Amino acid sequence: MKKNNPFENSLEQLEEIKNIINLDDNIYEQLKSPQKIIEVSIPVKMDDGKVKVFKGYRSQYNDARGPNKGGIRFHYNVSREEVMALSAWMTWKTAVVDIPLGGGKGGVIVNTKELSDNELEKLSRGYIRAIYKMIGSDVDVPAPDIYTDARIMAWMLDEYEQIAGRHVKGAITGKPLNLGGSKARGFATAQGAAYTIDLAVEKIGIKKGATVAFNGFGNAGANLAKIMFDKDYKIVIASDSRGSIINMDGLNVDQLIKHKEETGSVINFSGGETKEGHYCMEEEVDILVPAALEDYINIDNVQKVKTRLIVELANGPITPEADKVLNKKNILIIPDILANAGGVVVSYLEQVQNAYAFYWPEEKVLTKLKELMDKSFNEVWEQKEKYNTSMRMGAYALGVSRVAQAMKDRGRV
Numbered sequence: 001m002k003k004n005n006p007f008e009n010s011l012e013q014l015e016e017i018k019n020i021i022n023l024d025d026n027i028y029e030q031l032k033s034p035q036k037i038i039e040v041s042i043p044v045k046m047d048d049g050k051v052k053v054f055k056g057y058r059s060q061y062n063d064a065r066g067p068n069k070g071g072i073r074f075h076y077n078v079s080r081e082e083v084m085a086l087s088a089w090m091t092w093k094t095a096v097v098d099i100p101l102g103g104g105k106g107g108v109i110v111n112t113k114e115l116s117d118n119e120l121e122k123l124s125r126g127y128i129r130a131i132y133k134m135i136g137s138d139v140d141v142p143a144p145d146i147y148t149d150a151r152i153m154a155w156m157l158d159e160y161e162q163i164a165g166r167h168v169k170g171a172i173t174g175k176p177l178n179l180g181g182s183k184a185r186g187f188a189t190a191q192g193a194a195y196t197i198d199l200a201v202e203k204i205g206i207k208k209g210a211t212v213a214f215n216g217f218g219n220a221g222a223n224l225a226k227i228m229f230d231k232d233y234k235i236v237i238a239s240d241s242r243g244s245i246i247n248m249d250g251l252n253v254d255q256l257i258k259h260k261e262e263t264g265s266v267i268n269f270s271g272g273e274t275k276e277g278h279y280c281m282e283e284e285v286d287i288l289v290p291a292a293l294e295d296y297i298n299i300d301n302v303q304k305v306k307t308r309l310i311v312e313l314a315n316g317p318i319t320p321e322a323d324k325v326l327n328k329k330n331i332l333i334i335p336d337i338l339a340n341a342g343g344v345v346v347s348y349l350e351q352v353q354n355a356y357a358f359y360w361p362e363e364k365v366l367t368k369l370k371e372l373m374d375k376s377f378n379e380v381w382e383q384k385e386k387y388n389t390s391m392r393m394g395a396y397a398l399g400v401s402r403v404a405q406a407m408k409d410r411g412r413v
């Protein structure tokens, strides 16, 4: 099986949109690489007294529209190319939802399951010390991603503020509520996706009670499963890193989430049958939600996909080759740079609240999120129709043109 390079995939998508929208060559050349990327070594004295050195990255792809913004991933598969790709996708994403930010991303090569809480805190603080000069509320603002969460953001903010010698709450988003986090940030990615699904199912006539499969059941996946379960969708498969659980009559998502909290995995849940591996492609479902890592649907398994709608809650879960096959099969795909943009939208709203030191009730945050997601969905759909292309290329047309326009306005041509 060919190992996919996520950054090459992101460049392939950029090349495709260049030809569709006739992107200026001088802008295109600049959009083919991040403006800045650093690699850092983070020494951590482990609980046994030995020092272990972890490798980390931070990539700032393009800041023409505003300060860079993007999560920090702690995962053993993190690589320079992955972080570069994720920062490119963030750049298009913030432009698609039209918030005044650029695109960044960070990552550390680590298996968090092998660290104690003490070691995890030291690593989180060490990473911030290593990239301190590169970040800040008006430069580049980190947030959570895979295997990082509000608790880790709190350590990171504390480290940042200790070095800065002052409070700078807007320097990190996805913080706990009592440290300046925003209401609804915890489930914002899922909620944003849910708004786009409401519009997509109307377009293609998917009815109440439709079946849904989730590959990935963490912050993004489990929260969306819960929202859809409450709206009477039938969640039939959920997979995580340890295996899958299936019940074609529908899983009870409230109980499944409780089971995962107690045991660390969806497997062995008594309300379904446990299967080995990532089982979502084995059954026909109305909606498939990749909510884990890149490359999930690739040229080797794409023919197995039997669904009508794919919602890319994960970043980059479909390789460009597989994407072409799915488009030919007429499967509608809500692309990552739209589907999972709810997280960065509420991170932006968190920064706005931090700037004013004034905090909004949850309803207000959700109203703003819905407004932005609905508007973005409709604008992406218009571009899709205008260029007679996929929703992904519709989103790229919107996002890349906005970045290009900001570069032109700044004279970066």
Ligand code: NAD
Pocket: 144, 145, 146, 147, 148, 189, 215, 216, 217, 218, 219, 220, 221, 239, 240, 241, 242, 278, 291, 292, 293, 294, 313, 314, 315, 340, 341, 343, 344
């Ligand atoms: P998370 O760490 O909370 O959850 C990740 C989930 O994926 C876990 O259930 C894990 O067990 C599972 N997983 C790991 N490897 C897997 C594999 N090979 N197959 C199936 N499942 C596997 O992370 P998250 O924040 O939910 O992020 C998931 C995806 O959503 C990522 O692509 C991330 O970039 C994207 N995303 C997250 C946010 C956010 O706000 N958290 C925002 C935008 C996009």
